Amino acid sequence: MSSSSGASSLYEDDxxxxxxxxxxxxxxxxxxxEGAHLLxxxxxxxxxxxx
Numbered sequence: 001m002s003s004s005s006g007a008s009s010l011y012e013d014d015x016x017x018x019x020x021x022x023x024x025x026x027x028x029x030x031x032x033x034e035g036a037h038l039l040x041x042x043x044x045x046x047x048x049x050x051x
Contacts, residue, residue: 005031012048024048 007030013023024046031038 003031003033005029012044014048021046022048 008028010026024044026044027042029040
C-alpha cells in the first residue's frame, strides 16, 4: 500500500482590506496510510472573527 500527505492553510479576511490586522489563517493537514485517511484542521490564528 502507498501513503501520501500534504498541508495547506486557509486564509480569511473581510475581502476589503480596509482594516489592517483583521485576517486569520487555519492550518490544514492531510495524511493517508494503508487506506486510512486523516484530515486535521488546526485552530484559527489571527483577528478575523468570520462571517
